[in-house]
Amino acid sequence: MKAMKKSFKATISNLIVALIYTVVIVLLIYVIFGNQISVAMALVNTISIDKTQKVVEETKLDLNNMKLINYPEYGTQYGRLIIESVDIDLPLYFGDTLSILSKGIGHSSGSYFPGEGGSILCAGHNYRGYIYDLYETKNGDIITIETNYGTFNYEIYDSQIIKETELDKVPIQKEKEILMLYTCYPLDAIGHPTERFVVYANLVE
């Protein structure tokens, strides 16, 4: 009984002393390595993302300022692009990386959104199931962009073949709402084509 009591006492005293040592050592570590620890934590947190589901605010168009309220997130689908005359109906994504283009039409992040009154630059693969038939379109055909904030109709008025480096042929401006939709050219090219087939369309509705 006495031994048990002594053992209990020894354990408790050890725990208390160990706690004191812990506090001293933790404080010591904090004083010596505090800055380095903070930097390391900050570094790790910069490569961390919040995976909790974010509430996505609905995209709206401010008609007075011709500007979107709550832009869609990069890489997400925000509408559909339809060309009835050649049977094209594809999801429209914000962004135009190869991975986005493999899902549908990509909207270049450096251009304006439908309704904002400027150049809208969109791209798609010339693969079947994508915009393979874009070459079949004619002047006067209608390209429709359906978004959750409105539907926009554009009438094709021109098309041309350009070099991939001829960026002046797809100018980004804010004076007039123009949709420029392009795909790789020539149609049967093998490899990384260096030309693009672009159709130009004016906003009509």
Added chain:
Amino acid sequence: MKKFISMLFTFILILLVLLTTILLISKSTILNESYILKQIEEEAYYDKVAENLRESFKSNILQSGLEEEFVEELIDEEKIKNDINGLVNSIYNNTDYNIETESIVEKLDGEIERVLDSRGSVLTDDAQESIDRFIKAMSNVYVNEIVLIEGSQDVLKNIVSVINEYINIVIIILIVAIVVFAVLLALVNRNIKFLGKVLFANAFIIFFGYIFINWNINVNNILMFTESFSTMLSNIISKYMNVYLYVAILYFVIGIVVSILSGILGERKSSKH
């Protein structure tokens, strides 16, 4: 004076045990090639890389004029596994590993030739250049998916090789120091009560560190290179952290046993007197 020496030695012993624990856990986990390879296997990382490659190849194939289905011809799961293992091996053994893309280039060349023959096309200089660019891009896609960031393995190689070069000798020195200080403390105190303090203090410090890191960093949210790599990295870090938690619990339990034993031994000694 005796009390002060005892306190100082206990303090040093706590630090020595803590450092040894960290080094031993790291040596048997993140600094151990077999452990990492086992984690990669368990996380099905090879399959995830193959899936990512499928997507990346598809993205490039869609603009190339080749059939989408040809992607499957380019996916060689055995090669992916060998390349990842080779890369890990090169990091842990400080050797060079070259990811060969010759087989991908050959397959692409063969398919392009077949398509061109079937069309009866004649290659112009521009067309050849465009094909070369495409093949180069596809090779880069493969290498980037395996290596993730060019040069990253060299940085890791340098860190791991330096640590592995000295870790064994450091651990031996630490263990010798632990034994020396433990013997000295046993002689000074004439009991083993100090062992309980050392183990409890280590359990508390490790537990505090575990809570502190988990409080400040959400390991599951780490995003580095690709999603599959991030998931694997998060899981490896979580497992690494959990080992510390188990060791803290083990130290705590052994601390209780040692404290009880020292109490019993102390009682026996005093009843003899």
